[in-house]
Amino acid sequence: MVTDKEFPDRKEKNILFRVLRFDPEKDSAPRTQEYKVPVVTGMTVLEALYYIKEHLDGSLAFRCSCRMGICGSCGMFINNMPRLACHTQVFHLETGTVEIKPLPNYDIIRDLVPDLTPLFEKHNSIKPYIIKEDESLDKEPEEYLQSNEELEEYLQFAYCLKCGLCMSACPTVASDKEFLGPQPLGQAYRYLADNRDCSKDRKLLVDNAHGVWRCHMAGACSEACPKGVDPAMGAQLLKKKIIFGGRKKTAKPAGTQINPERKPNISNAPERTINK
Numbered sequence: 001m002v003t004d005k006e007f008p009d010r011k012e013k014n015i016l017f018r019v020l021r022f023d024p025e026k027d028s029a030p031r032t033q034e035y036k037v038p039v040v041t042g043m044t045v046l047e048a049l050y051y052i053k054e055h056l057d058g059s060l061a062f063r064c065s066c067r068m069g070i071c072g073s074c075g076m077f078i079n080n081m082p083r084l085a086c087h088t089q090v091f092h093l094e095t096g097t098v099e100i101k102p103l104p105n106y107d108i109i110r111d112l113v114p115d116l117t118p119l120f121e122k123h124n125s126i127k128p129y130i131i132k133e134d135e136s137l138d139k140e141p142e143e144y145l146q147s148n149e150e151l152e153e154y155l156q157f158a159y160c161l162k163c164g165l166c167m168s169a170c171p172t173v174a175s176d177k178e179f180l181g182p183q184p185l186g187q188a189y190r191y192l193a194d195n196r197d198c199s200k201d202r203k204l205l206v207d208n209a210h211g212v213w214r215c216h217m218a219g220a221c222s223e224a225c226p227k228g229v230d231p232a233m234g235a236q237l238l239k240k241k242i243i244f245g246g247r248k249k250t251a252k253p254a255g256t257q258i259n260p261e262r263k264p265n266i267s268n269a270p271e272r273t274i275n276k
């Protein structure tokens, strides 16, 4: 227990949590339940939910895993904004009441647990992986060289957690269930901008009636993204690539470089664990 002497700025205050509850097997409609939580400085919304579950109501359902903004599983609608519960300190919300609902634009599995199946299906549909020209499985995997500039082309978009906050913020996803949405569009750009990727049909997957042209750049997705990915920008860059085409793929297998110089102080790669 931290004492006031060790941490003089420590605050403690009772905060009212208004949490949406819904069990599709028992309830005909969602309802709101209130809990009073003694919040201390630094406490996150996720920790407050754990307090409710452990001390006030064990039946509350929510989803989380890493508790450090990495796994993307604790997305919720907190005070009318899609946010990660583990990444949101209660006092930073600067309010005496915290309202928590499941992410909009998804069906509810129970309480604060949304059904993210559409997100993962749409994400899979744009083939979110590097596709090489020669896809034969018996080909030995190769290491490819990439300059810092080539990495910068897509790096920002590679920080996507697949938390789905952007999809719940998007007004077009709300009105067109078939619209691919900001997460898949941002990731389609991520792979098109990667000079190791040779996919010929990824552009076709997003260049259709419910694809990239439905994005009218509301920008809510980029505001909601907890990692600064900016999927709205990704969608606009994707449009540019479809209209004007892209640069020629240039990544060369590492073996083609002649006498590459190892940077100082970088240790050798570990021995192979599988023999050819």
Ligand code: FES
Pocket: 064, 065, 066, 067, 068, 069, 070, 071, 072, 073, 074, 075, 084, 085, 086, 087
């Ligand atoms: Fe992993 Fe919040 S629990 S991102």
